[in-house]
Amino acid sequence: MVVNSHNSIDLTASDIISMSDSFQESAILQFANTSGLFELLKEPVTAETISESKGWLLRKTTLLLNVLTSLSLVVKSDDKYCNTPSTNRVLTKDGPGYVGALIEHQRLQWQLWSKIGEVISSEEPIEGQQELKLKKDPHANDAFNQAMLQLSKENIASIVALPEMEGEKYILDLAGGHGTYLSAIAKYNPHITGQVWDFATAREAAQHVFADYGVENQIEFREADISKASSYESVKADIAMLNDCLHYFEQETVVQILSQVAGVLRKGGTLLITTIYMDRDCVTPAAAAGFSFYMMMNTAHGQLHPTPWLVDQMENIGFNVEVRNFGRVGTKGGKYVLIIGQRK
Numbered sequence: 001m002v003v004n005s006h007n008s009i010d011l012t013a014s015d016i017i018s019m020s021d022s023f024q025e026s027a028i029l030q031f032a033n034t035s036g037l038f039e040l041l042k043e044p045v046t047a048e049t050i051s052e053s054k055g056w057l058l059r060k061t062t063l064l065l066n067v068l069t070s071l072s073l074v075v076k077s078d079d080k081y082c083n084t085p086s087t088n089r090v091l092t093k094d095g096p097g098y099v100g101a102l103i104e105h106q107r108l109q110w111q112l113w114s115k116i117g118e119v120i121s122s123e124e125p126i127e128g129q130q131e132l133k134l135k136k137d138p139h140a141n142d143a144f145n146q147a148m149l150q151l152s153k154e155n156i157a158s159i160v161a162l163p164e165m166e167g168e169k170y171i172l173d174l175a176g177g178h179g180t181y182l183s184a185i186a187k188y189n190p191h192i193t194g195q196v197w198d199f200a201t202a203r204e205a206a207q208h209v210f211a212d213y214g215v216e217n218q219i220e221f222r223e224a225d226i227s228k229a230s231s232y233e234s235v236k237a238d239i240a241m242l243n244d245c246l247h248y249f250e251q252e253t254v255v256q257i258l259s260q261v262a263g264v265l266r267k268g269g270t271l272l273i274t275t276i277y278m279d280r281d282c283v284t285p286a287a288a289a290g291f292s293f294y295m296m297m298n299t300a301h302g303q304l305h306p307t308p309w310l311v312d313q314m315e316n317i318g319f320n321v322e323v324r325n326f327g328r329v330g331t332k333g334g335k336y337v338l339i340i341g342q343r344k
């Protein structure tokens, strides 16, 4: 790999072949996750034990365990295999950073990703995209909501700690899905009330989360489309959140949503947006361009919006805006930001 004078990378043939091969690693990881293999590898065990407990052929089970070892997901010592500490943390159900639902959500996208040509030619949602799939596939819907919940966990403490969360406030968690942000805020401050707005497909997950946090008396779920002006009629709020959701919409709709949200916020009210950061060039950081394409694949109107463009729109609408780095820096230079808008 050579970095040339324009900072683009001159890939070698071997880089390109690795790029093409990388689907194999995804498939292996996703199969191990969905089959429950990592739950069996919390303690050192032989390939025979795994093969018997799963009903898999011993020779092929051994090959799977060896390749998982080569991928650093498992360690092999003598004849026994065992999860690495990071696999225990991230890929077993009682691990503190468990993301198994997210990996399952990715696994369920194999068929969709074989249809890039169809997606790129269609204005309408196609089979396998979220608009059609989540309504009719309870397993996919559950994996999606749990995946989003798992991803939000890293951000919750920073949102709860914002000074804006003090006092008696009415908060809207727009496209709030599982409702974890608002539940955590309401648990921290019993004077908080509010609503989580999302589609019917998120209701059950959100109601479980409200009960887990013990905040059912403070907040409620409302089935509402955040892109429709009618959803905002007669609504007033002190704080609105648009966390990780503006990438479901084309630019024109984003501007409408921001204006509608500005219209419901009281003077001095706050709009919070968490998002993956993207530069104006729509290419950097590389992780952002990848995520933008991922949203195009998963939804009919999805794409990530450049963060400076979002800030411009908010300022035009009448917000004082601040952008803070937020959460950890991801792979391929990816980073997360919290955009805070104060209504003038």
Ligand SMILES: C[S@@+](CC[C@H](N)C(=O)[O-])C[C@H]1O[C@@H](n2cnc3c(N)ncnc32)[C@H](O)[C@@H]1O
Binding pocket: 148, 149, 152, 174, 175, 176, 177, 178, 197, 198, 199, 202, 224, 225, 226, 227, 242, 243, 244, 245, 248
């Ligand atoms: C990536 S999830 C984010 C959930 C939550 N805000 C978070 O940050 O974890 C995006 C959510 O937007 C919801 N959504 C997408 N389009 C919507 C719309 N037009 N109206 C309401 N919710 C919508 C989806 O159903 C999904 O729950």
